[in-house]
Amino acid sequence: MAKTLADLLSLIPVTSQWPPEIVIFDIHTMQERFCLANSVIPQLESAVPSIRQILASLPDVSIVSIAFHDDGAYKRFYVYFDDGIYLTMEIPSSFATR
Numbered sequence: 001m002a003k004t005l006a007d008l009l010s011l012i013p014v015t016s017q018w019p020p021e022i023v024i025f026d027i028h029t030m031q032e033r034f035c036l037a038n039s040v041i042p043q044l045e046s047a048v049p050s051i052r053q054i055l056a057s058l059p060d061v062s063i064v065s066i067a068f069h070d071d072g073a074y075k076r077f078y079v080y081f082d083d084g085i086y087l088t089m090e091i092p093s094s095f096a097t098r
Helices: 002-010 030-035 048-057 071-080
Strands: 021-025 041-045 065-068 085-088
Touching: 002 030, 048 071, 065 071, 071 085
Parallel strands: 021 041, 065 085
Antiparallel strands: none
C-alpha cells in the first residue's frame, strides 16, 4: 500500500519553480520515504506534539485512553505520553490476508 501511494504522489507534476513538497504524518518505516520519485520532496512530520497539546488542554485527562494499532507502535510512541490507559489492537491474521 505504501508503494502504491508513493507512486501516486510521485505523479504530481513539477511546478515552474520547484518540486512540490508533500507533508506526511507519522510514516511507519523510514524506508518508505525513499519510494517517492525525485519530483516530490517529502516533509516528514509527527502528530504526537499536537495530540499532547490537545491532551494537556483537557480538564480531565484520566478518562482518555490511547490506542495503538500493534505492539510495535506502542513500544515506539508510549514514551511520549504520561501514564494512562493504553490499548493495543492486534489485527486478526484472517484480516491481514485480505
